[in-house]
Amino acid sequence: xxxxxxxxxxxxxxxxxxxxxxxxxxxxxxxxxxxxxxxxxxxxxxxxxxxxxxxxxxxxxxxxxxxxxxxxxxxxxxxxxxxxxxxxxxxxxxxxxxxxxxxxxxxxxxxxxxxxxxxxxxxxxxxxxxxxxxxxxxxxxxxxxxxxxxxxxxxxxxxxxxxxxxxxxxxxxxxxxxxxxxxxxxxxxxxxxxxxxxxxxx
Amino acid sequence: xxxxxxxxxxxxxxxxxxxxxxxxxxxxxxxxxxxxxxxxxxxxxxxxxxxxxxxxxxxxxxxxxxxxxxxxxxxxxxxxxxxxxxxxxxxxxxxxxxxxxxxxxxxxxxxxxxxxxxxxxxxxxxxxxxxxxxxxxxxxxxxxxxxxxxxxxxxxxxxxxxxxxxxxxxxxxxxxxxxxxxxxxxxxxxxxxxxxxxxxxx
Amino acid sequence: xxxxxxxxxxxxxxxxxxxxxxxxxxxxxxxxxxxxxxxxxxxxxxxxxxxxxxxxxxxxxxxxxxxxxxxxxxxxxxxxxxxxxxxxxxxxxxxxxxxxxxxxxxxxxxxxxxxxxxxxxxxxxxxxxxxxxxxxxxxxxxxxxxxxxxxxxxxxxxxxxxxxxxxxxxxxxxxxxxxxxxxxxxxxxxxxxxxxxxxxxx
Amino acid sequence: xxxxxxxxxxxxxxxxxxxxxxxxxxxxxxxxxxxxxxxxxxxxxxxxxxxxxxxxxxxxxxxxxxxxxxxxxxxxxxxxxxxxxxxxxxxxxxxxxxxxxxxxxxxxxxxxxxxxxxxxxxxxxxxxxxxxxxxxxxxxxxxxxxxxxxxxxxxxxxxxxxxxxxxxxxxxxxxxxxxxxxxxxxxxxxxxxxxxxxxxxx
DNA sequence: GATGAATGAGTATTCATTCAT
DNA sequence: TATGAATGAATACTCATTCAT
Numbered sequence: 055x056x057x058x059x060x061x062x063x064x065x066x067x068x069x070x071x072x073x074x075x076x077x078x079x080x081x082x083x084x085x086x087x088x089x090x091x092x093x094x095x096x097x098x099x100x101x102x103x104x105x106x107x108x109x110x111x112x113x114x115x116x117x118x119x120x121x122x123x124x125x126x127x128x129x130x131x132x133x134x135x136x137x138x139x140x141x142x143x144x145x146x147x148x149x150x151x152x153x154x155x156x157x158x159x160x161x162x163x164x165x166x167x168x169x170x171x172x173x174x175x176x177x178x179x180x181x182x183x184x185x186x187x188x189x190x191x192x193x194x195x196x197x198x199x200x201x202x203x204x205x206x207x208x209x210x211x212x213x214x215x216x217x218x219x220x221x222x223x224x225x226x227x228x229x230x231x232x233x234x235x236x237x238x239x240x241x242x243x244x245x246x247x248x249x250x251x252x253x254x255x256x
Numbered sequence: 257x258x259x260x261x262x263x264x265x266x267x268x269x270x271x272x273x274x275x276x277x278x279x280x281x282x283x284x285x286x287x288x289x290x291x292x293x294x295x296x297x298x299x300x301x302x303x304x305x306x307x308x309x310x311x312x313x314x315x316x317x318x319x320x321x322x323x324x325x326x327x328x329x330x331x332x333x334x335x336x337x338x339x340x341x342x343x344x345x346x347x348x349x350x351x352x353x354x355x356x357x358x359x360x361x362x363x364x365x366x367x368x369x370x371x372x373x374x375x376x377x378x379x380x381x382x383x384x385x386x387x388x389x390x391x392x393x394x395x396x397x398x399x400x401x402x403x404x405x406x407x408x409x410x411x412x413x414x415x416x417x418x419x420x421x422x423x424x425x426x427x428x429x430x431x432x433x434x435x436x437x438x439x440x441x442x443x444x445x446x447x448x449x450x451x452x453x454x455x456x457x458x
Numbered sequence: 459x460x461x462x463x464x465x466x467x468x469x470x471x472x473x474x475x476x477x478x479x480x481x482x483x484x485x486x487x488x489x490x491x492x493x494x495x496x497x498x499x500x501x502x503x504x505x506x507x508x509x510x511x512x513x514x515x516x517x518x519x520x521x522x523x524x525x526x527x528x529x530x531x532x533x534x535x536x537x538x539x540x541x542x543x544x545x546x547x548x549x550x551x552x553x554x555x556x557x558x559x560x561x562x563x564x565x566x567x568x569x570x571x572x573x574x575x576x577x578x579x580x581x582x583x584x585x586x587x588x589x590x591x592x593x594x595x596x597x598x599x600x601x602x603x604x605x606x607x608x609x610x611x612x613x614x615x616x617x618x619x620x621x622x623x624x625x626x627x628x629x630x631x632x633x634x635x636x637x638x639x640x641x642x643x644x645x646x647x648x649x650x651x652x653x654x655x656x657x658x659x660x
Numbered sequence: 661x662x663x664x665x666x667x668x669x670x671x672x673x674x675x676x677x678x679x680x681x682x683x684x685x686x687x688x689x690x691x692x693x694x695x696x697x698x699x700x701x702x703x704x705x706x707x708x709x710x711x712x713x714x715x716x717x718x719x720x721x722x723x724x725x726x727x728x729x730x731x732x733x734x735x736x737x738x739x740x741x742x743x744x745x746x747x748x749x750x751x752x753x754x755x756x757x758x759x760x761x762x763x764x765x766x767x768x769x770x771x772x773x774x775x776x777x778x779x780x781x782x783x784x785x786x787x788x789x790x791x792x793x794x795x796x797x798x799x800x801x802x803x804x805x806x807x808x809x810x811x812x813x814x815x816x817x818x819x820x821x822x823x824x825x826x827x828x829x830x831x832x833x834x835x836x837x838x839x840x841x842x843x844x845x846x847x848x849x850x851x852x853x854x855x856x857x858x859x860x861x862x
Numbered sequence: 863g864a865t866g867a868a869t870g871a872g873t874a875t876t877c878a879t880t881c882a883t
Numbered sequence: 884t885a886t887g888a889a890t891g892a893a894t895a896c897t898c899a900t901t902c903a904t
Contacts, residue, residue: 666866668866708869709868
């Protein structure tokens with residue numbers, strides 16, 4: 055049984071070293087090709103020490119993924135006060151882009167694991183639902199204000215636009231499809247804003 | 257050896273049985289969990305017979321994926337003559353939705369394999385490039401006609417919208433996220449059309 | 459059951475083609491790495507045809523080895539009449555060298571098979587016994603004539619000298635250990651002649 | 661991984677048990693027929709334990725062969741001070757005979773592996789070159805002292821005589837061709853001494 | 863806590879041989 | 884005779900997890 059409630063200070067350090075090492079290894083070779091031995095070697099601990107802190111390879115991965123999702127769903131640092139709806143979309147997107155850029159490699163690995171592991175599929179679904187829900191809420195508000203066409207299904211639209219951003223970033227950042235990222239992010243912003251009918255006409 | 261040349265009619269039949277069985281097995285349990293023994297049992301042939309026709313598990317998968325991509329990129333059956341741009345987008349999307357629905361399970365497996373196999377990642381990238389290219393071409397034409405904002409990067413927009421459609425369908429059909437598919441497809445259409453500024457205002 | 463008593467002319471030709479092809483393949487890749495498929499492809503016949511004529515891979519090899527041993531133990535072409543004992547040794551050796559050179563690659567393969575197959579070990583032993591017996595007979599004669607020291611065990615000496623010639627040729631011709639073969643053969647002659655005390659002192 | 665560094669005492673013991681077991685198994689059934697499972701069963705360890713210490717079946721074999729060649733090329737224990745050349749040849753041969761007798765079974769297996777594995781062919785060639793070089797050196801010295809005919813190629817003669825001894829022993833000890841080994845060894849000594857012209861005439 | 867040795871179930875692939883046409 | 888498809892037993896190697904110090 056790994057992971058007792060109380061850990062000595064030394065234990066905490068070792069555990070942290072293992073998590074850091076695991077993340078590096080997962081990013082470098084993916085979950086499937088990563089071996090427990092790779093992780094312990096990187097962390098400079100004995101093979102068996104891994105199982106002092108984690109029950110399985112999945113267990114470290116779960117912890118890493120948890121932290122990552124927390125980081126990804128943290129609300130943006132850019133202030134939204136007084137911004138127009140279009141600007142709000144842009145800023146929200148920017149916050150997400152930044153988080154994605156920070157975590158691109160791990161996002162890819164989570165994608166990998168989600169293709170064969172129901173638990174992580176569900177974890178991803180939950181996190182997605184949270185942020186899609188926030189977007190849907192905003193869209194509904196804008197619909198109330200007559201800014202967005204009432205006929206649009208807010209939930210579905212939020213879902214689809216999130217899928218656009220997510221997958222476009224995935225293909226671009228993870229699978230290395232194309233350069234000029236800045237211009238690409240602008241395009242994503244523009245598409246989302248127009249799709250919702252939020253563009254400022256001059 | 258799995259030599260291609262000169263297969264007797266019986267050989268062709270057995271090979272076809274194996275491909276069909278492999279597709280079923282892959283769809284049911286994914287590439288990673290599929291065993292060659294599962295495939296041969298399903299095809300009702302001896303274990304070794306698999307290797308009479310294919311060099312490896314990857315080899316059948318490659319053939320199945322090839323056929324699938326051919327089916328997916330087949331131009332739509334809906335006639336486009338005389339249709340408005342918005343209508344064209346809708347019809348093109350519909351053709352793609354139908355193909356996706358036919359092949360949803362296998363699309364998921366290809367996604368899975370693409371997360372750890374460079375060859376299939378590249379295969380998917382190529383096919384995506386083809387259809388994205390087609391869309392970008394149409395967008396550029398519409399920009400020439402003043403129908404789509406000139407400031408939009410046609411290539412990137414096509415890429416992003418394809419990502420939206422692809423991933424939204426993936427999450428919905430493959431990972432079973434939500435029902436009311438018809439309404440969802442309508443939402444995708446609407447978002448794409450508005451994002452490009454092609455909606456018919458009344 | 460392969461190898462019926464009566465073969466049509468066509469059958470004889472096919473069988474011969476297979477033997478020839480098998481010898482080539484064995485020489486090129488050794489017995490262990492040779493596949494029945496290699497042989498039939500080389501002979502330009504169908505896979506199954508092999509088993510029309512031979513019961514197994516060992517069976518063709520046996521036939522090839524038989525023919526080879528017949529060729530190897532054929533008495534030399536050089537006339538021995540009126541030759542001195544030393545000259546006789548030299549000529550006998552030459553005949554053997556020539557045969558060995560003709561068959562070097564196959565000799566190596568027979569060596570290979572003899573290391574794990576009792577039947578071929580025995581076959582080789584029998585053939586060796588025949589030629590060693592001939593040599594021993596000559597040595598005993600020369601001992602009777604006072605040309606070779608009586609204390610020498612004729613049988614063992616013949617055995618040892620045959621081993622010298624055989625293995626030295628094997629290492630040189632088969633494992634490519636050194637060049638200047640002519641000078642090497644001269645050395646073998648000289649050693650054998652001196653070992654028996656047959657050298658002509660001037 | 662079979663890493664070399666830092667083995668605990670227990671590890672060293674297990675590794676040694678595996679090497680001993682492997683040698684026994686190889687001697688009993690040859691390299692080709694030996695299964696990793698045979699070795700681990702003999703060593704009374706789990707299957708996987710083999711791979712804790714060795715990368716492959718070849719790897720243990722390599723280690724065993726290395727040790728054996730070291731043992732085989734260890735200079736003889738018999739003192740050579742003040743001995744006549746003929747006596748030196750005899751004593752050197754005796755040392756080799758003893759080593760060969762100790763290792764006869766494994767020598768046969770190395771012969772087997774050398775017929776299909778270039779690495780071991782080369783390993784054998786290197787060791788042979790070392791000992792042939794020593795003999796050639798002695799022969800050249802004796803030629804300088806007028807004891808051996810100057811016309812003889814020292815290198816080639818050493819090579820041929822080594823081949824004689826090696827192969828005669830191989831056929832006798834390994835393939836069980838004949839008894840009265842003591843008399844046979846005497847014959848080998850006599851032939852080598854006479855071939856070089858080193859016999860003491862009375 | 864830390865260590866690293868021990869475990870053994872799991873699997874793709876090969877290939878000689880058989881056999882239906 | 885000739886063909887080539889079908890068969891399935893055989894085996895080295897991997898690696899997550901357990902466990903004795």
